Each structure stands twice: as structure tokens, then as C-alpha cells.
Amino acid sequence: MNLFNNYYELAAVILFAIGLLLLLLQRNLIKKIIGLNIMDTSVFLFLAAKGYIAGAMSPIIRDGQTDASLYINPLPSGLVLTGIVVAVSTTAFALALALRWYQQYHTLDIDGVVLKNVLKGEK
Amino acid sequence: MNNIPFISIILAMIGSIVALLLGKKPKTALAMTQIILVAIAAMSGMMIPYFLQNGGTITYTLGHFPAPWGNELRFGLLEAILACVFAAVVFLAIIGGKNGIKEDIQSAKQNCYCSLLLLLMLSLLALIYTNDIFTAYVFIEINTIASCGIVMVKESGETLKATIKYLFMSLMASGLFLISIALLYSVTGHLLIPQMSEAIAHLTASGTYIWPLMAAAIMITVSLGVKSAMFPFHTWLPDAHSTATTTSSSILSGVVVKGYIILLIKIYYRVFGIETIRGMGLLHVVFALGIIGMIMGSIFAIREKNLKRMIAYSSVAQIGYIYAGIGVGTWAGLSAALFHMIIHAFTKPLLFSSAGGLIEVSGHSKMIEDMQGAARRNRWAGIGFVIGACSMVGVPLFGGFTSKVYLAMSGQDKSIIFILALALSSCLNAIYYLPVALKIWTKRTEESTAAAEGDVAPADYAVSIGCFSAINIALGVGGFLLVYMLTQGVQIL
Numbered sequence: 086m087n088l089f090n091n092y093y094e095l096a097a098v099i100l101f102a103i104g105l106l107l108l109l110l111q112r113n114l115i116k117k118i119i120g121l122n123i124m125d126t127s128v129f130l131f132l133a134a135k136g137y138i139a140g141a142m143s144p145i146i147r148d149g150q151t152d153a154s155l156y157i158n159p160l161p162s163g164l165v166l167t168g169i170v171v172a173v174s175t176t177a178f179a180l181a182l183a184l185r186w187y188q189q190y191h192t193l194d195i196d197g198v199v200l201k202n203v204l205k206g207e208k
Numbered sequence: 209m210n211n212i213p214f215i216s217i218i219l220a221m222i223g224s225i226v227a228l229l230l231g232k233k234p235k236t237a238l239a240m241t242q243i244i245l246v247a248i249a250a251m252s253g254m255m256i257p258y259f260l261q262n263g264g265t266i267t268y269t270l271g272h273f274p275a276p277w278g279n280e281l282r283f284g285l286l287e288a289i290l291a292c293v294f295a296a297v298v299f300l301a302i303i304g305g306k307n308g309i310k311e312d313i314q315s316a317k318q319n320c321y322c323s324l325l326l327l328l329m330l331s332l333l334a335l336i337y338t339n340d341i342f343t344a345y346v347f348i349e350i351n352t353i354a355s356c357g358i359v360m361v362k363e364s365g366e367t368l369k370a371t372i373k374y375l376f377m378s379l380m381a382s383g384l385f386l387i388s389i390a391l392l393y394s395v396t397g398h399l400l401i402p403q404m405s406e407a408i409a410h411l412t413a414s415g416t417y418i419w420p421l422m423a424a425a426i427m428i429t430v431s432l433g434v435k436s437a438m439f440p441f442h443t444w445l446p447d448a449h450s451t452a453t454t455t456s457s458s459i460l461s462g463v464v465v466k467g468y469i470i471l472l473i474k475i476y477y478r479v480f481g482i483e484t485i486r487g488m489g490l491l492h493v494v495f496a497l498g499i500i501g502m503i504m505g506s507i508f509a510i511r512e513k514n515l516k517r518m519i520a521y522s523s524v525a526q527i528g529y530i531y532a533g534i535g536v537g538t539w540a541g542l543s544a545a546l547f548h549m550i551i552h553a554f555t556k557p558l559l560f561s562s563a564g565g566l567i568e569v570s571g572h573s574k575m576i577e578d579m580q581g582a583a584r585r586n587r588w589a590g591i592g593f594v595i596g597a598c599s600m601v602g603v604p605l606f607g608g609f610t611s612k613v614y615l616a617m618s619g620q621d622k623s624i625i626f627i628l629a630l631a632l633s634s635c636l637n638a639i640y641y642l643p644v645a646l647k648i649w650t651k652r653t654e655e656s657t658a659a660a661e662g663d664v665a666p667a668d669y670a671v672s673i674g675c676f677s678a679i680n681i682a683l684g685v686g687g688f689l690l691v692y693m694l695t696q697g698v699q700i701l
Contacts, residue, residue: 101387104383105380105383105384108379108380114372117376121376121379121380121383124380124383125386127387128386128387128390131387131390131394132393135390135393135394160399161393164342164390167342167346171345171346171349174349175349175352175353175379178353178356178375179375179376179379182360182368182371182375185368186372189368195372
């Protein structure tokens with residue numbers, strides 16, 4: 086089976102699905118944010134696996150050898166780096182919103198029973 | 209001419225940093241934002257006659273790396289028109305919501321608001337101009353954070369909830385977009401659009417990697433559909449657009465959702481090629497969702513008692529029109545969809561600015577029942593609302609009518625369904641817009657002294673409403689000129 090040879094990609098897709106479901110289905114803001122991070126990281130794993138060539142070196146010219154086949158593909162690494170920056174900033178923003186939510190309602194639950202009880206208590 | 213897109217992006221970027229430094233002078237920051245937006249609109253406008261004469265496109269290389277590796281901007285007539293329209297709409301939305309900005313945002317944070325607006329403009333410009341799909345992803349994220357920021361800036365419980373909903377929906381969509389880019393990169397080996405589309409053409413011709421391509425196309429459609437509030441994914445839109453301050457509502461519904469639709473059009477036409485997308489059957493799905501959105505959005509709007517939420521739900525319907533036009537899959541359909549997009553970009557901010565004005569003179573209540581006679585207290589808002597409503601319903605001589613005519617004519621084999629849906633949706637629009645338009649002009653019986661509050665509209669509010677209304681009527685009467693330009697423009701896709 087081709088699928089088992091590409092176990093990095095398989096793992097990435099499974100992680101992506103886990104992250105996506107956490108992001109969609111969890112009611113707790115922190116768990117949602119964790120799901121978001123799992124999802125982003127799975128894409129980084131996918132990209133890193135795509136850029137890797139077995140037996141090749143990291144893409145920094147060594148001993149003046151400029152033959153491209155000796156090195157791994159540097160572009161996915163660059164994409165991962167950019168992606169990490171983006172993921173960090175969105176996570177920071179989401180955490181700031183979660184903090185504000187907690188200060189306002191004293192719960193991290195966004196539309197479940199706990200929040201309803203809090204809102205009832207206020208009334 | 210070659211440098212204008214790059215200069216306008218950099219100008220917005222510098223402006224957003226300078227605005228952060230102007231913490232103690234919110235008025236200066238706001239004035240600077242407006243100047244920069246006018247400059248961007250004027251510069252982009254200058255490109256239109258050039259491209260009309262010479263046609264073609266210009267590719268602008270960023271950095272020192274040539275085509276297969278470097279990063280590029282690519283622009284032609286279509287991009288010039290869109291950049292000009294977007295900058296003009298953002299500018300008019302700012303001056304139309306100035307009262308709201310002063311009331312809803314703490315004065316110490318107004319400069320941050322200006323910074324966010326410029327970041328939003330910058331990311332929209334980059335989405336329009338970029339020729340590199342990963343750059344598009346980065347600017348999608350900037351756009352997401354900036355647009356959540358301009359919702360959140362009016363600090364209240366409801367904006368907090370709306371922002372969180374909006375942010376998590378958007379982030380899920382961004383994740384889908386990122387993995388589909390990763391998939392596309394892994395099967396094509398390129399990130400620049402021309403090289404990528406060449407590789408995809410080879411792959412589809414040889415019939416290899418069809419499943420990854422199809423998965424990527426579906427995920428990109430879903431992700432940009434979520435971000436642009438395509439029908440089943442619209443749930444975040446009414447909250448985010450109705451709770452934000454007037455300027456933010458105008459900008460979010462007028463331009464932000466459009467930026468994603470344009471990116472989707474570019475990906476359909478320039479990355480995959482429209483025939484490949486048609487072969488996957490995606491166009492039928494987009495068309496069907498557009499038609500359902502057209503009708504469901506209006507039905508949701510009829511049930512609303514809150515004026516801003518009603519206008520927000522009407523956006524869902526209007527975005528349905530745009531997607532249905534794209535789903536037809538012909539050049540005529542595409543240019544009609546783009547024309548409707550521009551009409552909507554000028555009409556929805558008009559409605560939100562007017563609603564902002566009406567709400568101010570109705571004791572800050574957003575409920576329609578409290579608005580009786582509001583137009584008599586703020587005449588500009590009343591006139592603006594009526595013109596906007598006529599345009600959305602599709603009364604002849606107003607913008608919305610012309611675009612609906614073009615959409616109906618583009619239908620081809622889908623035309624019967626399309627025309628029926630257009631007619632039904634227009635009737636539904638009339639059901640919820642016209643009572644409100646009548647109500648705001650009806651005198652309050654019990655207290656005729658309320659007129660003592662007087663006409664509070666400041667001069668620039670009148671300018672904003674006046675410009676939006678004038679453009680609306682101009683596009684309604686002379687829309688064929690813009691459609692001609694757009695038909696020329698879409699040829700470069």
C-alpha cells in the first residue's frame with residue numbers, strides 16, 4: 086500500500102482532522118485554540134515531509150558543492166517558518182480574546198450550559 | 209505605472225505604523241488614513257485609462273529572484289478597477305461613520321483603529337495584486353486579524369462574542385487554505401500562479417494526481433466560502449457585521465468579503481483553469497449555493513427586527529447573487545458577478561452609514577420599531593437609506609437593477625432557474641426594505657416636538673452619503689460602461 090509508505094503525510098492528515106474537529110466542536114476556548122495549533126502544526130509536518138529528501142543535506146552550501154541534488158528542498162522550510170509566524174500571531178490574538186472573555190463571564194465556555202448558568206446568575 | 213501597486217501597498221503599510229505612533233493625536237491619525245486612502249484610490253484610478261488603452265498586464269518582480277523562485281505582483285485593468293473601488297469605498301465608509309468612531313471607540317485607541325484600517329486596506333490590495341499563492345495566504349491571515357480587530361474595537365459583550373465566532377470560523381478556513389496550498393505545492397512544485405497553472409494543466413492532461421487536485425479545489429472553495437460568507441457558512445456574518453461600529457460594518461460588508469471572492473475567482477480561472485473546475489462539477493455547487501443563499505438570506509432578513517442585522521442578512525443574499533454569477537461559469541456571468549460585487553460595495557456601506565445615522569437619532573436603539581420618523585431627524589440618512597434600499601431591491605435607474613439585468617442575461621442554460629430566483633429574491637428584498645423605508649419617513653404622531661433635535665448630520669457625513677448615492681445612481685444609469693470595462697478586464701484572468 087502506498088498509504089503506509091507515506092506515513093508522514095498520513096500522520097499529518099490525521100492530525101489536521103483532529104485539530105479541525107477540536108476547533109469546530111469544542112466549546113472551551115482554550116481547547117479550541119489548542120485544536121487550532123494542532124491543525125497548523127500538522128500542515129508544517131506535511132510541508133517539512135514534502136521538502137525532505139532522504140540522505141540529502143540541509144540547504145546550506147558546504148565545501149563549495151553547488152549540485153542541487155545534494156541538498157533538501159529549502160522552500161517548504163521557508164513556508165513552515167512563515168506559517169509559524171502566522172500561527173503565533175493568530176494564537177496570541179485568540180488568547181487575548183479568550184482572556185477578555187474570561188474577565189467578562191468568568192468561564193471559558195462559549196455557548197454551552199456553563200455560560201447560560203453564568204448569564205442566568207447575572208440576571 | 210509599474211510601481212503603483214507596490215507603492216500603494218507600501219504606503220498603507222507605512223501609514224499603519226505611523227498611525228500607531230500618533231497615540232495622542234487621534235484626529236491626525238484619522239486625517240492621515242483618509243489622505244492615504246484617497247492617494248491609493250487616485251493612483252489606482254490613474255492605471256485604468258492606461259490599461260484601457262494598452263490592454264495586457266504588467267508583472268512586477270519583488271526582490272532579486274526571477275520567475276520560478278521569486279515573488280511577483282501582477283496587475284491589469286481588472287485589478288486597477290478593483291483597487292480603486294476598494295480604496296474609495298473604505299474612504300467613504302470612514303467619513304460616513306465618523307460620529308460612530310468618536311462614540312464607540314475610546315479616544316486613546318482611535319489611532320490603533322486607523323492602523324487596523326490601513327492594514328486591512330494593505331491586505332486587500334495584496335490579495336488583489338499578488339501572483340503568488342503563499343503570499344495570498346499570509347495576507348489572508350493579516351486580513352482576518354485586522355477585520356476581527358475592527359469588530360472588537362467597539363468593546364462590548366456582543367462584539368466580543370461576535371469577534372470570537374468570526375475569528376474561529378476564519379481560522380478554520382485559513383487552516384483549510386493552508387493545507388490545500390501544501391497539497392498543491394506538493395503535486396505541482398510551484399507557488400507562483402503561472403507556473404502552478406502550467407503544472408496543473410499537464411497533470412489534468414495526463415490524468416495524474418486528480419484526487420489531490422480535486423481535494424485542494426474543494427478545500428479552497430470551502431475556505432474562501434467561509435471567509436466570504438457563502439450560504440451555509442454565513443453564520444458568523446450577521447453577528448460580526450451588525451455589532452461592529454458603523455465604519456467597520458460598512459467596510460466588512462462592502463469590501464472585506466469581496467477580497468476573498470476575488471481571490472477565489474483568480475484561483476478558479478488562473479490556477480486551475482475554469483474548464484478543470486467545471487469538469488470537477490464545482491461550478492454547479494457554487495451556483496446552487498449561490499441560489500439558495502439568495503433566497504435564504506432574504507428570508508432570514510425578513511424575520512429580523514434589528515435594522516443592522518437585517519442589513520447584514522441582506523449581505524448574505526447579495527453574496528449569493530455574486531456566487532451564482534460565478535457559478536454560471538461564462539465570461540458574461542463572471543463580469544456580471546464582478547459588476548454586482550462593485551454595486552454591492554457601494555450600496556451596502558451606504559445602507560450601513562445611513563443605518564448608523566438613523567440609529568443615532570433614535571436614541572441609539574437598533575430596533576426597527578423605534579425608528580419611526582428617524583429620517584425626518586436626519587434627512588441625509590433617510591435619503592441614503594431609501595436610495596440604498598431601492599438599489600438592493602432592484603428599482604430601475606438604481607445600481608442594483610442594472611446588475612440584476614446583467615446577471616439574468618448571463619444565465620445561459622441555467623437561465624430559467626436563475627431568473628426565477630432573481631425575481632423571487634427581489635420580491636423578498638422589497639418585503640423587508642420597503643416597510644423600513646416607509647417607517648423612517650412616517651411622522652411620529654404623539655410627539656412632533658422631536659424635530660427639535662434638529663438635523664444633526666455633519667458635513668462629511670453628507671458628503672459620504674451623497675457620494676455613495678451619486679455613484680449608485682450613476683452606475684444604475686451608466687452601468688454598461690463599467691460592464692464594458694469589466695468584460696475587457698476579465699480577459700486577462
